[in-house]
Amino acid sequence: MPSTDMPPTEMNGNPPPRESADQHLDGNAAGGVLGAIFPFEMTMAMATCSGCGTTNPLGAAMAYVYGMGTILRCRTCDTALIRIAHIRGRYYLDLRGMQLLQFSEETPSA
Amino acid sequence: MERAALPGRLSWQLGEIVTLRQETAQAKSLTLSVPQWPGHRAGQHVDVRLTADDGYQAERSYSIASPPEVSEVTLTVERIADGEVSPYLTEELRVGDLLELRGPIGGYFVWEARQGGPLLLVAGGSGIVPLMAMLRHRAAAGSHAPARLLYSSRTFEDIIYREELDQQAIADPDLMVSHTLTRGQPPGWTSYSRRIDLDLLREVIGPPDSHSRAYICGPTPFVEVAATGLLSLGYPAERINTERFGPTGGA
Numbered sequence: 339m340p341s342t343d344m345p346p347t348e349m350n351g352n353p354p355p356r357e358s359a360d361q362h363l364d365g366n367a368a369g370g371v372l373g374a375i376f377p378f379e380m381t382m383a384m385a386t387c388s389g390c391g392t393t394n395p396l397g398a399a400m401a402y403v404y405g406m407g408t409i410l411r412c413r414t415c416d417t418a419l420i421r422i423a424h425i426r427g428r429y430y431l432d433l434r435g436m437q438l439l440q441f442s443e444e445t446p447s448a
Numbered sequence: 449m450e451r452a453a454l455p456g457r458l459s460w461q462l463g464e465i466v467t468l469r470q471e472t473a474q475a476k477s478l479t480l481s482v483p484q485w486p487g488h489r490a491g492q493h494v495d496v497r498l499t500a501d502d503g504y505q506a507e508r509s510y511s512i513a514s515p516p517e518v519s520e521v522t523l524t525v526e527r528i529a530d531g532e533v534s535p536y537l538t539e540e541l542r543v544g545d546l547l548e549l550r551g552p553i554g555g556y557f558v559w560e561a562r563q564g565g566p567l568l569l570v571a572g573g574s575g576i577v578p579l580m581a582m583l584r585h586r587a588a589a590g591s592h593a594p595a596r597l598l599y600s601s602r603t604f605e606d607i608i609y610r611e612e613l614d615q616q617a618i619a620d621p622d623l624m625v626s627h628t629l630t631r632g633q634p635p636g637w638t639s640y641s642r643r644i645d646l647d648l649l650r651e652v653i654g655p656p657d658s659h660s661r662a663y664i665c666g667p668t669p670f671v672e673v674a675a676t677g678l679l680s681l682g683y684p685a686e687r688i689n690t691e692r693f694g695p696t697g698g699a
């Protein structure tokens with residue numbers, strides 16, 4: 339898994355933070371990259387954490403967004419549920435942090 | 449619920465700027481015509497991507513300000529002084545220019561009029577954008593869901609959508625809008641003049657009932673104070689939706 343040690347970026351054009359203290363975003367911030375990979379509404383996908391066993395929507399996870407990738411962490415135990423890197427036309431997904439991922443094939447109509 | 453076709457994976461689309469509107473000194477609304485736009489829900493956002501001549505790309509996420517009832521997509525962007533993307537969006541773009549965007553994104557921070565209320569909104573600075581989409585949707589849908597907005601801004605001149613919020617609040621007895629200004633108040637200011645705290649939340653937002661749903665948006669520190677405050681007031685965690693913008697100072 340390539341390292342993603344670039345500083346996190348944010349919503350709304352704000353510059354990256356200087357310190358790497360707990361500066362996470364909400365799971366929705368990963369919705370773009372997840373939606374580019376999976377043809378489903380993934381922020382509503384339910385993930386069962388391998389670390390603590392709780393099941394929550396990905397939208398409720400903590401998103402760490404870096405230049406080359408995104409990490410979604412379990413809000414309860416901080417386990418990395420999903421690590422996604424997107425480098426030179428390849429996606430790398432580490433899904434070990436989830437025991438189970440489930441989502442609906444239906445999208446709520448707009 | 450209508451079964452919709454598979455949305456397909458999100459891909460980058462080009463939108464054309466049709467209108468630009470300066471909202472405040474730092475905030476500008478960009479309205480785009482996006483040919484393949486599938487429609488969106490209030491609260492969702494788009495990812496915007498800029499590509500420099502040397503191929504360097506920068507992506508940022510921006511909340512959609514327009515309601516689902518309008519086919520053109522409006523983003524309201526706050527200019528961040530040392531930003532990579534916002535100075536370009538707020539100063540360089542002209543009507544007719546194209547912008548690469550991907551969306552709509554985020555089913556998790558969405559409000560639809562059919563959900564009803566009470567709808568509690570807490571905005572810090574440019575965090576008002578997705579909440580304004582919700583209020584615009586609420587108005588367009590003719591919803592009478594009771595709604596309250598607590599909006600924190602630095603100064604009076606920094607209040608985005610101020611006149612539209614005034615008009616909505618005057619016209620709609622079920623909507624209450626409260627402002628707090630954190631850095632300076634105009635002469636005769638009678639509303640709040642401090643950063644949000646538990647007392648302010650208790651006075652303006654009040655305790656929950658069984659259907660209350662809260663949406664908080666703004667800089668990360670703001671969102672955390674507000675979310676902690678609403679939890680203290682008895683809002684269940686699953687009824688509090690948050691959209692953190694990141695750690696900058698904000699309002």
